[in-house]
Amino acid sequence: MxxxxxxxxxxxxxxxxxxxxxxxxxxxxxxxxxPAGGTVAVALQEWAVVPARPSVNAGKVTFNVSNNGPDDPHEMVVIKTDLAPDKLPTDADGKVEEEGAGIEFIGEVESFDPGKSETATFELKPGKYALICNILQDEPDGSKEAHYKMGMLASFTVN
Ligand SMILES: [Cu+2]
Structure with a gap:
């Protein structure tokens, strides 16, 4: 025993x-x-960035981005930040400083013409994000028009 x-x-x-x-x-x-991730359709237009859904699961996230214009080329920059999307640091012209404090630049869909679509995939961690167009456009009168200041920004969440 x-x-x-x-x-x-x-x-x-x-x-x-x-x-x-x-x-x-x-x-x-x-x-x-x-690896969950997902697909997000985003419309760019004068003057808004409009994600078709407010959030997506972390992982490989594919953005299908359409430029609805009607007139201007636009881009979509993916920024990870706890700042409110309309409170990002900018330079004197109103362009967001992509290397600024409180900002983590993730990637971008570079400027493309109205009527066109582009696709890009990023590996996204959980957190708060801002999707913005950061084009600084020279106007005929010599002034500069920052698309971000015109309202091309949206908040986005990765769960
Ligand atoms: Cu734009």
Missing amino acids: KIIGPEARGRGRALGVSALALALVTSACGSAAT
């Missing part, structure tokens, strides 16, 4: 460890096999 006792406990412990290891392997595989 004195011999069987410890032996049984030892066997039980070994079984417990291997069951735990199996559980860990299973959950690791599970999370790697399901």
Whole structure:
């Protein structure tokens, strides 16, 4: 009896460890096999950035971006920030400082013409984001028009 006792406990412990290891392997595989992400349609127009949905799951996120113009080329810059989208740091012309304090530049769909669409995919972590057009346009009268200041900004959340 004195011999069987410890032996049984030892066997039980070994079984417990291997069951735990199996559980860990299973959950690791599970999370790697399901990189959620998603697809977000975004309309750019004078003067707004309009995501078709307010949020998406973290992971590989594909933006299908349309420039609805009607007149100007636009771009879409993805910025990770806890700042309100209309309170980003700008220069004197009203262009957002993409390397500014409180801003993490993630990537962008570069300027493209009205009537066209572009697609880009970014790996996004959970958090608050701003989607903006950061074009600074030279006007015929010599002034500069910052699309961000004109209202081309939207808040966006990654869960
Ligand atoms: Cu624009």
